[in-house]
Amino acid sequence: MSQATLPAVLVDAPLRPPVEGMRPTAAYGVLAGRLGAATVHADLRACLEGIDTVVRAAPLVIPPAMADVFSGGKRLRPLLVLAGAHAAGPPSAGTRGRAVSGARAVELLHLASLVHDDIMDEAVTRHGVATISARAGNSRALLAGDYLIGHAHIAASGRGGAGGAARPGGGGARGPPPPGGPTPL
Numbered sequence: 177m178s179q180a181t182l183p184a185v186l187v188d189a190p191l192r193p194p195v196e197g198m199r200p201t202a203a204y205g206v207l208a209g210r211l212g213a214a215t216v217h218a219d220l221r222a223c224l225e226g227i228d229t230v231v232r233a234a235p236l237v238i239p240p241a242m243a244d245v246f247s248g249g250k251r252l253r254p255l256l257v258l259a260g261a262h263a264a265g266p267p268s269a270g271t272r273g274r275a276v277s278g279a280r281a282v283e284l285l286h287l288a289s290l291v292h293d294d295i296m297d298e299a300v301t302r303h304g305v306a307t308i309s310a311r312a313g314n315s316r317a318l319l320a321g322d323y324l325i326g327h328a329h330i331a332a333s334g335r336g337g338a339g340g341a342a343r344p345g346g347g348g349a350r351g352p353p354p355p356g357g358p359t360p361l
Contacts, residue, residue, distance in 0.1 A: 223254045
């Protein structure tokens with residue numbers, strides 16, 4: 177397809193990714209063209225900064241030297257979540273925050289599945305980068321994948337803080353648990 181036959185939104189959209197290490201994609205270009213690059217940039221950056229916070233929050237589980245395993249990529253999944261959140265029109269600040277949390281949850285779950293997949297496949301590298309299982313063994317990789325799954329659930333529940341990590345004391349975004357334990361459903 178030549179540039180002459182591409183929709184204007186693709187031709188005019190910025191092709192620079194908003195986050196260092198992220199590969200530019202047509203999906204980012206389309207979304208930036210429709211919603212504005214500043215909106216997509218801010219939402220995607222908040223999502224990825226939350227993931228970075230989660231990855232760096234437990235150095236005994238994911239040592240800092242291994243954090244590079246989680247950088248880069250197209251980030252198509254969070255872009256799709258953000259696109260869905262904006263599909264009905266400009267979201268409110270609260271809705272936008274929930275969309276970023278949802279995007280973070282989806283990407284954390286995807287990253288966890290890649291870590292677990294590398295264990296099952298006994299993969300040494302993924303896209304030219306040594307896997308966690310190759311660097312630190314299957315037990316540590318399994319723990320790292322499970323840790324990411326746990327944080328994906330926290331982000332999906334809305335109980336993660338602004339950075340995506342659980343708040344101390346289990347209170348989360350909705351405040352402390354009620355006295356006497358959780359309220360029955």
